[in-house]
Amino acid sequence: MVNHGYPLGRSLLSIAMAMLGALSLVFPLPLLTQDMVDSERSLPLLGDHPLEERLIDGMDEGIKKNYRGAIAIFTELILLDPSYADAYFNRGIARARIADYQGAITDHSQAITLNPQLAEAYKARGKIYWQLGEQAQAIADLEAALALFSDQENLVSQREAWEQLQTWHGNP
Structure with missing residues (x-):
């Protein structure tokens, strides 16, 4: 089997992609493209924001259905970087899960203002x-x-x- 130059092999990449697929059921993620994969590690990259690891912590809380915990983490990120569109977007997702629809709309609107794409x-x-x-x-x-x-x-x-x-x- 050809590993297409990925040192860790296609099986690890497949596992990582499957895990991201499971994440996207709770928190939608962008479709991965080849330029979003680190060819040295064969792992998908979600972005290059310095607070990204903490964003993933919040997403993990959402997967565990701890939406209030997720909201707290995303709020922390917003306080650290008020221009972090992904934090607003994910907080909006978590707010919608607890039926805070107006809060979710506000967060999604702010995410769109910060990143119209x-x-x-x-x-x-x-x-x-x-x-x-x-x-x-x-x-x-x-x-x-x-x-x-x-x-x-x-x-x-x-x-x-x-x-x-x-x-x-x-x-x-």
Whole structure:
């Protein structure tokens, strides 16, 4: 079997990718591309923010369904770096899990302000708007997410957004 130059082998990379897939069930992650993989270690990179390890700690708390603990960690990150869009986005996800929908909308909106390319934030905010009966805002957000996913060539998320829009428009 060819390991494509990855010192740790394809099996470890497959395990790491599977773990990220499980993470994304709770906290959506961007679709990984080859330039997001460290070829020396064969492990996916989520970004280059200095507080990233702590962000992952918060995501771990979310996976354990300790949403209040996750919110505390994401809030800590926001206090350390108020421009950290991913911290706002993930706190919004955790807030939605405890039915703090207005707090979640506020966090997703701030994440979008800080990083207008964060398609997942539009998608998450749109789903909350839909739950709150604000269909026009929900559709606008999901359409924005769909366009960004298309631009980013994130085909999986693009299809999910398109299917969600079809459902909302009554065309399953």
